[in-house]
Amino acid sequence: MILSQTEAKASVPAMSNALRLWRGFLSLARNPSGLTGLIIVALFVVMAIFGEVLAPFPYTEQHYSDALMSPSKTYLFGTDQYGRDIFSRVLVGARSILLLSVTATLLGLLLGVTVGLITGYFGGWVDEILMRLMDVIMSFPSLLLALLLLSVFGSGMFKIIIGIAVVFMPRVARVVRSIVLDLKSKEFVDAAKVRGESAFYIMSQEILPNASGPIIVEGSIRISYAILLAASLGYLGLGVQPPSPDWGLQVSEGRQFILIAPWVVIFPSLAIAILVIGVNLLTDGLKKVMDSDTTGPNQEMQQGGQ
Amino acid sequence: MSRYILKRLLFLTFTLALVSVLIFSIMEFLPGDAATVILGQMATPEDLAILRAKLGLDRPAPERYLHWVAGILRGDWGESLRLKTEVGGILLERLRNSSALALFTFILAVPSGILLGTLAGLWRDRLPDRLISMGTLLAVSLPEFVTGTFLIIIFASWLQILPPSSLIDPDANLSASIQFLILPAITMLFVMWAHITRMTRSSMIEVMGSNYIRTAVLKGLPRNKVVFSHALRNALLPTISVIAMNIGWLFGGLIVVESVFAYPGLGQLLLFAIRNQDVPLLQAVTLLIAAIYMLSNLAADLLYRLFNPRIRLQ
Numbered sequence: 001m002i003l004s005q006t007e008a009k010a011s012v013p014a015m016s017n018a019l020r021l022w023r024g025f026l027s028l029a030r031n032p033s034g035l036t037g038l039i040i041v042a043l044f045v046v047m048a049i050f051g052e053v054l055a056p057f058p059y060t061e062q063h064y065s066d067a068l069m070s071p072s073k074t075y076l077f078g079t080d081q082y083g084r085d086i087f088s089r090v091l092v093g094a095r096s097i098l099l100l101s102v103t104a105t106l107l108g109l110l111l112g113v114t115v116g117l118i119t120g121y122f123g124g125w126v127d128e129i130l131m132r133l134m135d136v137i138m139s140f141p142s143l144l145l146a147l148l149l150l151s152v153f154g155s156g157m158f159k160i161i162i163g164i165a166v167v168f169m170p171r172v173a174r175v176v177r178s179i180v181l182d183l184k185s186k187e188f189v190d191a192a193k194v195r196g197e198s199a200f201y202i203m204s205q206e207i208l209p210n211a212s213g214p215i216i217v218e219g220s221i222r223i224s225y226a227i228l229l230a231a232s233l234g235y236l237g238l239g240v241q242p243p244s245p246d247w248g249l250q251v252s253e254g255r256q257f258i259l260i261a262p263w264v265v266i267f268p269s270l271a272i273a274i275l276v277i278g279v280n281l282l283t284d285g286l287k288k289v290m291d292s293d294t295t296g297p298n299q300e301m302q303q304g305g306q
Numbered sequence: 307m308s309r310y311i312l313k314r315l316l317f318l319t320f321t322l323a324l325v326s327v328l329i330f331s332i333m334e335f336l337p338g339d340a341a342t343v344i345l346g347q348m349a350t351p352e353d354l355a356i357l358r359a360k361l362g363l364d365r366p367a368p369e370r371y372l373h374w375v376a377g378i379l380r381g382d383w384g385e386s387l388r389l390k391t392e393v394g395g396i397l398l399e400r401l402r403n404s405s406a407l408a409l410f411t412f413i414l415a416v417p418s419g420i421l422l423g424t425l426a427g428l429w430r431d432r433l434p435d436r437l438i439s440m441g442t443l444l445a446v447s448l449p450e451f452v453t454g455t456f457l458i459i460i461f462a463s464w465l466q467i468l469p470p471s472s473l474i475d476p477d478a479n480l481s482a483s484i485q486f487l488i489l490p491a492i493t494m495l496f497v498m499w500a501h502i503t504r505m506t507r508s509s510m511i512e513v514m515g516s517n518y519i520r521t522a523v524l525k526g527l528p529r530n531k532v533v534f535s536h537a538l539r540n541a542l543l544p545t546i547s548v549i550a551m552n553i554g555w556l557f558g559g560l561i562v563v564e565s566v567f568a569y570p571g572l573g574q575l576l577l578f579a580i581r582n583q584d585v586p587l588l589q590a591v592t593l594l595i596a597a598i599y600m601l602s603n604l605a606a607d608l609l610y611r612l613f614n615p616r617i618r619l620q
Contacts, residue, residue: 136324139596141558144576148592151580152335228449232562235451236577251455258455259463266459269452276447 027289034285040278047094055088060243068261078263080254086264090271093245097275100157100240101226104164108226109219111165112172117203119173120180131177134170142167142225143232150238157240160233164226175218179211213290220283224276231272247272311608318604325596326378330371333585339363343387343583374589384586388578393590396575401594404564404571408556410484411491415498416549422499423506423545424538430511442503445496450559454493454566461489490567494559498552505548509541543613550606554599 028034047054056076063083071078077086115134119127137145149163183189184207192202233239234248242249247268254264341357342349358364362373377384383393426438461468468489513519514537522532557572564573572591579588 132321132324135321136328139321139325139600140592141554141561141595141599143558143561144592144595147561147576147580148329148332148588151588152332224447231449232451235449235562236565248449248451251451255455258459262459262463265455269455273444273448273452276449277443280443280447 024289027292028282028285031285031288033281034289037278037280037282037285040274041282044094044098044275044278047091048098049095051091051094055085055091057085057088059084059088059092059245061085068257068264070261071263077267078261080250080261080264081257086250086267089245089250090247090267093247093250093268093271094275096157096240096244097227097230097234097247097272100160100230101164101223104161104226104230105168105219105222107161107165108168108222109172109215111169113176113208113215115169115173116176117180117207120177121184121199121203121207127177131173134173137166138170140167142229146229146233147236147238150233155233155238155241160230160239164229167229168222168226172215172218172222175214176211179214180207183207183210217283217286217290220279220286224279224283227272227276227279307612310611314604314608318600322597322600323375325600326375326593327371329589329592329596330367330374333589334367336583336585338583340387340585343585378590378593383590386579386587387584388582389584389587393587396587397572397590397594400570400572400575400591403569404557404560404573407487407490407494407560407564407569407571408553410487411494411498411556412553414491415495415502415552419499419502420506420542420545423503424510424533424541426503426507427510427514427541428533430507435507438503438507442500445500448496450493450497450562451566453496454489454563457489457492458566486567486569490563490569493563493566494556497559498556501548501552501555502545505545506541509544510537513537513541543610546613547606547610550602550609552602553605554602557595557598557602 029038052059061084063079063085065083066075066079067081067083069075069079069083075085075087077090080086080089115130119130140148145167146160146163149166150159153159180203189202189206192206197206230239231248234246235252237249237252239248240246250268251265254261254268257264339358340361341354341363345353345357355364362370365373374384381394383397385391386393386396389396422438422441426435429435469486519532519537522536523529527536560571561573561576563569564571565577568574572595575587576591576595578584579591
């Protein structure tokens with residue numbers, strides 16, 4: 001299957017990469033969960049980019065006389081204990097969490113893919129040592145390791161990104177390593193070896209493009225975990241530092257007013273939940289598109305058989 | 307099989323040793339040490355030096371590491387800087403509380419998760435399946451602190467039938483404690499449900515499409531018998547290891563859930579240690595949670611092998 005895919009790829013000029021991406025996008029948009037996911041995520045991206053412009057109030061502006069007001073026409077989502085407009089804070093908060101989770105995931109993917117390629121391709125003692133190190137990192141529950149790193153090295157946007165990326169690295173590496181092990185014995189890799197290509201060339205030009213599907217799906221899954229992790233860190237007070245709006249922190253600060261002003265907690269919570277649902281739907285859509293890409297008619301036969 | 311288990315256990319011990327080195331090394335980067343934490347900001351350098359010598363903090367790191375590990379092997383986990391007591395005692399008490407919560411969640415989640423997964427698998431792509439899929443999507447999309455907070459709003463504030471936080475009296479009897487366990491357990495239940503349900507569903511679909519099920523149906527066996535005595539038994543194989551892995555996940559998820567409900571378990575102890583820079587306590591809790599996590603992952607692996615003859619023979 002994979003061989004015929006590469007043959008097909010080889011016959012198409014490199015120019016068509018953009019076209020293939022566009023086709024992938026179209027089939028994603030044709031898938032119901034993919035489309036819903038795309039719309040939700042796009043909405044949050046708009047919030048992240050234009051949040052500060054769209055916000056009716058500056059997110060730090062305090063209206064003391066209007067503290068803990070319920071949702072109204074002036075304050076769509078109500079106000080918090082300092083009289084800050086929650087709608088504005090939710091809008092502006094999208095930027096930090098999206099930036100954080102996407103950057104952390106990309107960094108985690110970069111590290112994990114590198115380790116996975118190297119361990120899978122070379123095997124032997126390199127594989128042993130690196131994978132044992134990955135095992136050590138994976139011996140901690142994700143949140144525990146992130147908490148530990150942040151509590152020792154201090155919090156901050158940059159450190160949260162590194163912390164999450166470190167947590168993700170071994171899990172991505174495992175996925176990539178197993179794909180590489182599978183691809184390593186394929187004819188097109190042997191052909192490249194016979195041509196005398198360098199190990200770096202084979203890993204980056206022959207193996208990586210053929211592993212891109214699962215890596216994209218893994219990245220998409222990781223983004224939703226990153227959002228949950230970042231929000232939980234924020235809730236525990238180790239996220240983006242105030243007065244920057246952080247949805248997790250908003251929930252933990254608003255908890256003491258649950259009885260009199262539940263909206264302080266409800267709206268940031270909803271923002272997190274909807275964003276993660278969006279990313280998860282997008283992941284589902286991606287998985288379906290990738291499945292039909294790689295297995296084509298086979299997949300349908302299997303389904304018909306059931 | 308027993309040789310394999312022995313190999314894995316040796317391997318686990320080795321990894322655990324590396325984990326302890328990692329934990330110890332990370333702590334070395336903390337600004338300030340035990341002496342500054344005990345004496346506070348106003349301490350004179352002389353006092354600090356005296357205390358450091360007394361606590362053995364002036365010795366090189368490898369020596370202190372060996373001292374720490376040797377202590378744990380003897381059952382001495384060190385002394386908490388803030389609580390001024392032996393870490394071992396607190397650790398045991400908190401472990402008991404966390405385990406009670408984890409066990410309770412487990413008992414609630416496993417049968418219901420398997421049932422939901424079976425239903426979804428049998429009614430694939432029909433209404434029950436769609437509803438259950440939507441439910442699992444929601445469950446994995448909500449962070450624990452959001453689920454927990456909403457449960458408090460609904461059950462403790464609006465309905466006022468359950469306590470919002472878990473100030474457990476350690477001497478209280480079981481039935482009195484259970485009401486404190488309900489909300490935290492439901493919070494963790496959601497994610498466990500999602501994992502178990504999804505796994506059971508997909509393996510149920512796979513098994514129901516297999517030849518021996520077709521044979522059983524064509525033989526004229528009643529559907530219930532086919533589902534429960536033929537299909538479910540085999541569909542549960544992969545689910546078992548997902549369940550075992552969830553034990554590890556539970557102990558990770560406890561950190562946030564215990565914080566939401568002020569439940570006196572390991573997670574709360576960890577956060578206390580972090581906030582107070584209580585290094586001996588932080589080291590001990592981290593090592594314990596990591597060990598539990600590793601053991602449950604190993605159990606997941608072993609169970610999968612034990613129940614799967616195809617792998618066992620290899």
